[in-house]
Amino acid sequence: MSAGTTSITPPRATPSAPARSSPASSSSAASSSAPGPARRDRLRLAARLSPLLGLAISVTLVIWGLSTGVLESSTNLQAFIGSLGAWGPVVFLLVSTAAVVFPVVPGGLLVIAGPVLFGPVEGTLLNYIAVCAGSLLNFAIARHVGMGLIERMFSPRAVEKALGWTRSRHFTRGFALAIALPVAPDDLLCYLAGTTRMRWRTYVAIILLCKPWALIAYGLGVSAILLRVVPW
Numbered sequence: 001m002s003a004g005t006t007s008i009t010p011p012r013a014t015p016s017a018p019a020r021s022s023p024a025s026s027s028s029a030a031s032s033s034a035p036g037p038a039r040r041d042r043l044r045l046a047a048r049l050s051p052l053l054g055l056a057i058s059v060t061l062v063i064w065g066l067s068t069g070v071l072e073s074s075t076n077l078q079a080f081i082g083s084l085g086a087w088g089p090v091v092f093l094l095v096s097t098a099a100v101v102f103p104v105v106p107g108g109l110l111v112i113a114g115p116v117l118f119g120p121v122e123g124t125l126l127n128y129i130a131v132c133a134g135s136l137l138n139f140a141i142a143r144h145v146g147m148g149l150i151e152r153m154f155s156p157r158a159v160e161k162a163l164g165w166t167r168s169r170h171f172t173r174g175f176a177l178a179i180a181l182p183v184a185p186d187d188l189l190c191y192l193a194g195t196t197r198m199r200w201r202t203y204v205a206i207i208l209l210c211k212p213w214a215l216i217a218y219g220l221g222v223s224a225i226l227l228r229v230v231p232w
Contacts, residue, residue, distance in 0.1 A: 057104075081117050089118065093130050100134025101141070103153075103187055111219040120220055127215050135190045135207045142194025150191045162188050166196050172206075180210040182218035 066072070070080045081088045096110045111131070114123030142150060151159055165174055175198075178189055193203060 078117065089122075089126055092117065092126055093133075096127065096130030097134045097137070100131055100187055101137050108218065111215060112222050115219055124215055124219055127219050128212060131186075131215065132207050132211055135186065135211070136204065138187060138190035139194040139200075139203050142191045147195055150188070150195070153191075154188050158188060159192075162192050165189070166192050171196065172198060172202065176206045176210050179206055180213045182214040186214075 064070075065077075070076055084091070092110075092114070096114070098104075099110055111127050114127040117123060118126060165171055165178075168174060175189060175193060179186060190207075
């Protein structure tokens with residue numbers, strides 16, 4: 001290299017330092033990646049609180065009936081129901097059907113109330129229409145929604161116990177017997193039947209043919225005993 005030539009040394013490339021993330025950005029990233037707080041299952045909570053709601057409604061109606069004299073005797077109660085005209089049976093049908101689908105008020109109380117309010121024939125007929133309609137709705141809802149709704153509406157122990165019936169190859173016969181007897185949890189069994197392979201026509205036949213026996217044994221029997229034993 002000649003003396004008049006000046007050598008230029010290129011600058012060395014220094015490794016760039018990694019970008020430091022600010023505490024705010026790191027915390028926000030951590031919060032977004034971390035699972036959020038578990039949300040309460042509103043449906044399960046509503047199912048757990050529904051008996052309390054039904055109890056509160058029942059107590060309110062009893063207090064109102066005693067204060068107005070409607071519940072002083074069965075005669076006064078029947079006279080009040082008669083004063084409602086056609087709305088009396090309609091309201092009873094709607095409430096009884098809803099109680100089968102959403103057990104806020106114990107369905108057994110309404111089955112007993114039917115013959116007391118409307119007489120043995122009309123009350124049993126209204127019970128039959130309401131219970132059958134609610135049972136058909138239970139089957140339809142379970143067929144479209146599945147076990148998710150059932151597990152939220154009923155306790156896990158009751159669901160697991162009733163599921164043992166559905167796993168049996170004789171479930172159809174056992175289900176028909178349970179519907180005919182006034183001691184089985186009909187609402188839960190009807191929901192679970194909708195999750196099985198039972199056909200609609202089989203289910204409808206069981207409900208329509210087996211329900212009257214349970215309603216006659218429970219509704220007419222218990223209401224007749226109460227009217228004789230309780231001085232009302």
